[in-house]
Amino acid sequence: MLSQKIIKHLNQLQQKKYRKEFGEFIIEGVKGVDEAIKSDDEIILLIVEGGRRDEEEIRGIIEIAEKNNIPIEFCGRKDIDIIKTTDTFPGVLAVIEQKEIILEDIADGPVICLDQVKDPGNLGTIIRTADWFGIKNILVSEDCVDVYNPKVVRSTMGSIFHVTIFKSHDVLNSLKKLKKEFHYEINSLDMHGVTIAKLKPKNKAIYIFGSESHGVSHELDELIDTRYTIPGSGTAESLNVAISAGILMSKLYI
Structure with a gap:
């Protein structure tokens, strides 16, 4: 049985302000918790549904946690x-310490920049897709959905532990610094750009994706070197941002 202090803390961690504080x-679920344990992230507490402790996958997680001296309740x-944060509790969850990430941590290799992406599922899918294609650096603007929102974390399926995510309080200045000091070129995906077929992957390149409703912020226009587009022949007005990001990232995979 959990103490009231732990229960209160877990409930409050569903709030962005409390998570930040x-x-x-x-992270919930066997897959996500397993990836957390494999990573170098610090696990503060592991919580297991008592009636499911003998299930093979959960028992394996308990054994690894015990070997690593991770507290278990x-x-x-x-x-x-x-x-629980979902209708069906997956049997296990972990409380993880957020990593302190600075801009310089993502200044090595291609960077996916997300501007005003509000949907948790989209952000989580983009993180997971970046991990799939081996893209390790993601920059998110202040007005994106919180990276640690439970729905975002769940959608990443553990990939959140395998990419470096920098949350910028001033995305314009962050991009300016990457361009000036680290010699990055800056690109965006647009409805009216050069066909993505002409994209040539570069190590020092940033790719900006904006919200589906508003696109990339106008304040970033001055920094963009090339705008790319994904050609289509159907009647749909636009592509989902996670789908667009996935198509572009597939072009970066060499």
Whole structure:
């Protein structure tokens, strides 16, 4: 049975302000927790549904956690109904310490820049896709959905532990610094650009994706060297931002 202090803390970690204040976030599910354990992220607490502790996958996680001296709490159905973030609790969750990332940490290799991407599922899918294609650096603007939102974290399927994500409070200045001091070229995906077929992958390149409704912020226009587009022949007005990012990232995979 969980203490009221732990239950309160877990519930409050579903709020962006609280996550920021405490520098922690939650990951649920065997896959996500397993990836967290494999990474160098610090796991503060592992919580396991007591009735499922003998399931093979969960038992494996418990054994690894014990070897790594990770604190473990077992809980019952009553506690689960209070702390779960989805309709069906997957049997295990972990509280993770947020990493301190600075701009210089992503100044090595291609960078995916996300501007005003509000949908948690889209952000999580982009993170997962970047991991699939081996792209390790992601820059998100202040007005994107929070990277540690439970829906975002869940959508990454553990890939959040394999990419470096820098949250910029001033994306314009961050991009200016990457361009001036680290010699990056800056590109964006646009409805009216050069066909993506002409894109040639470069190590020092940034690719900006804006929201589906507003596109890339106008304040970033001055920095963009090349605008690319994904040609289509159907009647759809536009592509989902996660799909667009996936198509472009597939072009960067060499």
